[in-house]
Amino acid sequence: MTVLETTDLTKSFGGLTAVDHLDLTVEENEIVGLIGPNGSGKTTTFNLVTGFYSIDGGTVRLTGSDITSFGTAKRASHGIVRTFQRPKPFGTMTVRENMMVANTPDLSRVEKESRAERILDDIELDHEADSRGKDLSGGQKKLLEIGRALMLDPEIILLDEPAAGVNPALMDDIMDYIRDLHDDGHTFLLIEHDMSIIADLCDRVVVMHNGQKIADGPFEEVRDNEQVRSAYLGG
């Protein structure tokens, strides 16, 4: 099943077409890496898919339904969630309280609390449940963000640079956790500059350049593509 599908997705800022007729698919239980040089349109694509930016043209579908006209909250409740490159947990709230902020109308209070406890246990933040958000390390904040995203039982999780600003030891934990979630059937689209992480995690990569998709396939294939090489060299 195709979880996420964009067709002809387009966004311009003034005269600059940041995303240019992008066709992108993510299948169920895939980890797809969205890569490309700086300014190629990756972040804008995330913002269009999640509804943070309005779309100039094209469609976004989630598990077959057209969600193009939905706002951010409605997209999130339908199952598109994202994390940010620089996580901003609610600093004065505890880790547990941060988890409980998620909008889960289908769960009772008890169900919600037990989901939060299970996820905190999985991400090994159970011992920090009563710590304040602002007192976590950079990597722990990233884990908390993924945890908060999981509270919504999403169809797809968009990860914006999960490795940026994380110390190497905790990075291994984050990678292991993403792998565990993948084994459990979760689906991811991720932006990441660290190609060793892309090679390690991703089933497939989509390469963008000047807002367009220039390659789509397994990392080992795409890496040797001439257009991709020249894009990274500024050609």
Ligand code: ADP
């Ligand atoms: P990437 O994430 O691949 O580095 P971006 O999606 O951030 O690329 O940016 C693509 C292009 O769109 C860049 O030229 C960037 O300057 C431009 N851009 C992104 N967001 C905005 C915005 N809010 N206003 C104006 N230009 C923007």
